[in-house]
Every structure is written in structure tokens, then in C-alpha cells.
Amino acid sequence: MTEPQSALLLRRQLAELNKNPVEGFSAGLIDDNDLYRWEVLIIGPPDTLFEGGVFKAHLTFPKDYPLRPPKMKFITEIWHPNVDKNGDVCISILHEPGEDKYGYEKPEERWLPIHTVETIMISVISMLADPNGDSPANVDAAKEWREDRHGEFKRKVARCVRQSQETAFE
Template sequence: MSDQAVLLLRKQLKELSRNPIEGFSAGLIDDSNVFEWEIMIMGPPDTMYEGGFFRANMVFPKDYPNNPPSVRFVSEMWHPNVYNDGKVCISILHSPGDDPLGYEQANERWSPVQTVETIMLSIISMLSSPNDESPANIDAAKQFREDLPGFRKKVSQCVRKSQEM
């Protein structure tokens, strides 16, 4: 299975380098390991994250594409759908099948048809419209709902820090 994963990941990386997608870039952290990628996400225009350059790591399991990669921001991130340790929490990165908590439908979760491109577009979409109903970061979700000016200020600090890195 790992050989299939290696071939698929190399193909997706090659495709992204040939046809870059606006809003992010991707490359290997170490050329000898196709399972660990570094991603640079540009804060989407007309959002609180605009102007930011956020670094993240994407780590693929050996049985990719049967199971999803994990994505973790290395840059500081204040967002309802990003855990304090930087790990991204969106439906398509959750294991395939039925949600044991019953919150998500199976068709919203990971599917082998997903690609690095679809994952990154979902993360950009997450930055554009936070989901505070199913938060990974309860404090960020609470502030987003109850103190939007304070939330904006904290996001602005993250954007500034990302520009300095």
C-alpha cells in the first residue's frame, strides 16, 4: 500500500508544481520523505486573515489515500477550527465512515477522492468562514461569537507574526 501512496503523493506534488493553485504552495519538508509536506497558506482576500503567510505541515499516513493526512499550523493561528497546538479540525480530515458522535455525515468526512488541492481549498474556506458550532478551540469560538472586535485583534496579531517569519 505504501508504494501506491508514494506514487500518488509524488503525482499530486508534481501536479501542484506544474499548475499552482492560488492561495497556497506546497513542497516536501525533506526530499527523502514524500509523506511530510510543508504548506504555505496565504490569508484569503477580504477575510480577517488577509495578508498573512501561514506555515503548516501536512503529514500523510502510509495508507494514503485510504485515510486522511493531518494538518498542523506551525505559524500561530487563532481560529475556532484550529486546536491550540495548531492541528486543523475540518470534516474532510476526519477518518472515513460514520461519525461516532453523530455530528457529521459520512459523505462530509474523508474520502480517497480527496487530494492535497481539495484539502487546501477546504482550509482556505475554513479561514474565510469559521465554524463556531463545532469548535476545536472553544476559547476562539467563544470570542468569535461574543467579542468579534477582540477576535479580530487577536487574528491581526497572528497575521503580523506570520509576516515576520
């Protein structure tokens, strides 16, 4: 039986990332027998509140990837306006392709089949550095980010960074 296109593409992207690592994250399979479930380690970007953190997340790809986006979920606790309390990442490029029924996003900001694990991860790292407070997945974090960025928000992020360092290599 031949491998589906999505599996070939994912295998190629994984090989490329292993050969030419991208600064800021590493990626691998959760289980060597399942190309559709990846684990990524994101290093908190320098000069941000997340600096020094090592955040573990899972990417789950649909069988019809790259026509549809993967889902991304942080396994490490993270306090961020664009990550809900369950760890699910809410970022435009991971939203289903096409028109946004709420009118917040242009179709070109949403998922496009040209995206790769690398472009997703670069977008997520950028999201960590520069949250989008306009369409939060975590309303409490967004409120603190807007109203008390250098107080309560910073304290909660610092706690997540410390915890991430302690649990990174478990």
C-alpha cells in the same frame, strides 16, 4: 523495490501542484527524501480577517493514503475556532472516513479517498474565511468569534497575521 501506491500518488500530486499552482497556497516536501511530510504555505484569503497572512503548516500523510486522511498542523501561530491551541486543524474532510460516532458529520463530509492535497487546501482556506463555530477545536477562539468578532477576536487574528508576515520566510 517498488514504491507504494501512496508514494506514487503523493509524487503525482506534488508534480501537478508544481506545474499548475493553485491560488492561495503553495506546497512542497519538508525533506526531499520523505514524500509523507509536506510543508504548505497558506496565504490568508482576501476580504477576511486573515488577509495578508502567510501561514505555514505541515501535512503528514499515513502510509495507507488515500484510504486514510493526512493530519494537518499549523506551525505558524493562528487564532481560529477550528484550529486547536497546538495548531492541529479540525475540519470534517480530515476526519477518518465513515460514520461520526457523535452524529455531527455525514459520512460524505468526512475523508474520502478522492480528496487530494488541492481539495484539502481549498477546504482549509474556506475554513479560514468561514469558521465552523458549532464544533470548535479552540473553544476560546469560537466564543470570541461568536461574541466579540470585531473586537478581541479580530485583534488576536491581526496579531497572528503580523507575526506570520515577520516569520514567513525564516
